[in-house]
Amino acid sequence: MPLNEFTIEEAHKGLIEKSFSAQELAGAVFKRIKKIDGKVKAYITVTEKEALAQAAAVDRKINSGQEIGLLEGIPCAVKDIIVTKGILSTAASNMLKNYIPPFDATIIKKLKKEGLVMAGKVNLDAFAHGASTENSDFFTTHNPWDLERVPGGSSGGSAAAVSAGEAIYSLGTDTGGSIRCPASFCGTVGLKPTYGRVSRFGLISMTSSTDCPGPITKTVSDAAIVLGAIAGRDAYDSASADLKIEDYLGRLKKAEDLKGLKIGIPNEYFISGMNPGVEKAVRGAILFLERLGAEISGVSLPHTKYAVPAYYIITPSEVSSNLSRYDGIKYGYSVINDALHKKEADNLSHIYKKSRRYGFGAEAKRRIMLGTYALSAGYYDAYYLKAQKVRTLIKQDFDKVFENFDCLVAPTSPNVAFKIGAHKTNPLEMYLEDIFLSAASLAGLPAISIPCGFVRPDDGAAELPVGLQIIGKHFDEATVLKIAYVYEQNSEWKNKKPLLPDN
């Protein structure tokens, strides 16, 4: 098997058994990137030189007889919304297209201590605003299962890179579904940890009250490994939880079946209009979970329908605040050094208004203005305050159900990957892609998406992956991972790979 197709566990085993070196492993990943990224377009920046140097350091360690950690020497793709010191970090926006951060995000610092080999920075919807990666200011990423389709978003580059064998694992961020959606559309595992489980320091801010960095991987075990490495209290993120990090991987390996676990199936997550093949695959997976020993019952989360509307008030509001730092003064795009437009800027007000005019894309502007409106005097109570109260109701729905259940299982998306351009004329349609994802985000809960089947859509020939979503209690990633692992180990989906045409 080509080395780039290994999982983290398999690659680690190969390294310690000296079947191949870390440099050979990285080399295989870069060979793959050169072969197909022209078609997939997952990468914004490929860091081959740096990665091979990082790999060489790991090889020196191995050859001197030292032990290495599970992630040491394993090539990773990093969503370009996570800052990396000395390496271009753009958030896929023209506003940051030349930005070289002078610091590393905390999760990057942690992974560097674990021997990170970073293959590069991957594409996303600009500032993580989107569900398809089509809002990138640079280019759209293509779904490896059907290149005419989106990989999902906003962490589309992260999921596509893993799915196409262009990275062994990747980092994404999930604010309203942005890890789970692309994981589902690309047939990978995607874990959104509990809000506060992983430090947000060094994430280019989107929605402060729901941003969660997390892993996108080939297997559930791999996700457990990465979670263990990136989780933990950080002095630089006051909202990060001061909780013991469990041995996620160790606990998984002990899991044999799902006996004793009570799983709720929320009625509101099976709606008319959803793709029938998706519903069939998900219901089949639920039956399978029952055969694996879980007790399954229907439950209700009555305020589910308000999750997307609440999310699309809260998110733009927090975005409008977080993106106010882009002022053309301190860093990022400025009209001052734009040869094309600098003559227009006579005064301070012009610098703000024109830098933000030319630096931001349409979706960023839309969200900033929506948020500005929702937070402005006379409207704050009707919109932002109301949405935050509805958020409490949504959280209470989950609290009630979790009194009697360990996890909830539902589809990740009502769809499989749609064609590039399908939602071009209607931004609201794109927001509806978050319909099964927003509630868990607003409630801060951990949630994973894992492959559970394939569907041939009406408008295409290729079979497309279907995602199963498992939502857990606050800080109970261990149970979410256990259910995902037992299902995965007893099913076939992880062995299926997209067939990409050779260059």
Add this chain to the structure above:
Amino acid sequence: MKSEISGGQKLTQEQIRRIADLARIEIDEAEQEKYALEMSAILGYVEQLGEADTKAVEPTTHIAGINNITRQDEARPSDPDERKKIIDCAPLAEGEYIKVKSVLQ
């Protein structure tokens, strides 16, 4: 999963101009019209939040249940190399200062 753009404009172009001004973003007339339509549709969609009974409900602004985290207000030394890199990010700088156009006319 299509949704209709709701009929009837909720936001006028004048309101959009004002919002853009508050948000410090310059937009032209074509954009004013486009954003007025799109944002009106989105606001029309979120209006359904009004159906939810929130009379006795507190807002949730923080979901992880952590209370105010504080530390001693102590200055820490900074890395001069990092400081230089930060200032180099600014389009206009002079020595250790970032330059701005005058705030007061």
